[in-house]
Amino acid sequence: MIRLADGHGLIRNSTLRRCPRFARAFGGGAVDHGTAHYYEGFRGVALWLPPGVAPDEESLVKVVEDTVTDERKGAMFSMFEQMDALHPQEAHWHLPLIGVDPAHQGKGIGLGSIEPHFEYVR
Secondary structure, eight states: OHHHHHTSSSOOHHHHHHHHHHHHHHHTHHHHTTOEEEETTTTEEEEEEOTTOOOOHHHHHHHHHHHSOHHHHHHHHHHHHHHHHHSOSSSOOEEEEEEEOGGGTTSSHHHHHHGGGHHHHO
16 A cells, blocks of 8 residues: 555655554554564564454545555545455454565464464464
């Protein structure tokens, strides 16, 4: 999503500056509900939203309006509309954000970041 916002294949410094606001809006509820998990030294993180908790849509719109170029805003809002249309209507867990430090990718850290959550889902 962050790369879509920029329209570039590479993550630039301007992209990195918007990441904290985007993460808070899209998955910050995980921190509030104790369902944010990290892997050894924050090499990987997974932000899970429990049933009934959704991303902060108002803040997401503000982040897009404030930080995405006019040419890319339509694509971002279209992506969110498509995600919403496909989102389950019944109560469910949602994984809005997962990430692994690029220096540690390919080592199973992504899985290690989501495995602790499986106890909640069962």
